[in-house]
Amino acid sequence: MAHSHNDHSSHDHVWAADLTRNQGLVLAALAHADTPLSAYQLLDTLRGDGLRAPLQVYRALDKLVERGLAHRLESLNAFVACADEHCRRKGLIAFAICNACGKVDEFADAVIEECLGDWAGVKGFKVERTTMEIRGKCAQCVQAV
Numbered sequence: 024m025a026h027s028h029n030d031h032s033s034h035d036h037v038w039a040a041d042l043t044r045n046q047g048l049v050l051a052a053l054a055h056a057d058t059p060l061s062a063y064q065l066l067d068t069l070r071g072d073g074l075r076a077p078l079q080v081y082r083a084l085d086k087l088v089e090r091g092l093a094h095r096l097e098s099l100n101a102f103v104a105c106a107d108e109h110c111r112r113k114g115l116i117a118f119a120i121c122n123a124c125g126k127v128d129e130f131a132d133a134v135i136e137e138c139l140g141d142w143a144g145v146k147g148f149k150v151e152r153t154t155m156e157i158r159g160k161c162a163q164c165v166q167a168v
């Protein structure tokens with residue numbers, strides 16, 4: 024196997040190697056942002072990289088969300104890169120969204136998942152996907168007051 028030279032700056036995240044260029048650009052932009060980004064903010068950010076049509080961004084986002092590499096926050100209509108490499112095989116994803124600084128904390132909580140599982144069992148409801156969005160103030164913003 025030939026030695027391949029990679030001149031991209033190395034990155035901590037290990038992402039799927041089969042992303043298209045656009046998907047990779049969108050995911051990198053999300054991963055480097057401190058707060059969730061809307062499709063139009065992504066378009067603004069990536070204009071210089073050759074993404075000019077909203078459809079290019081939407082298509083890339085669709086694929087990333089489908090694969091669990093990024094998540095859509097319904098209440099903000101914005102996107103974040105998945106922060107938890109284990110969440111892709113879990114049914115529940117929870118986000119704590121800070122109203123003050125906009126920071127989003129992704130977590131999966133076994134207790135919440137169990138409670139929901141019990142409820143679903145009692146109701147006979149078949150859960151396919153659960154996304155929780157918790158709005159409030161992060162620890163840092165609470166302290167800053």
Ligand SMILES: [Zn+2]
Pocket residue numbers: 091094104105106107110111116129
């Ligand atoms: Zn995730």
Ligand SMILES: [Zn+2]
Pocket residue numbers: 121122123124125126160161162163164
């Ligand atoms: Zn905050």
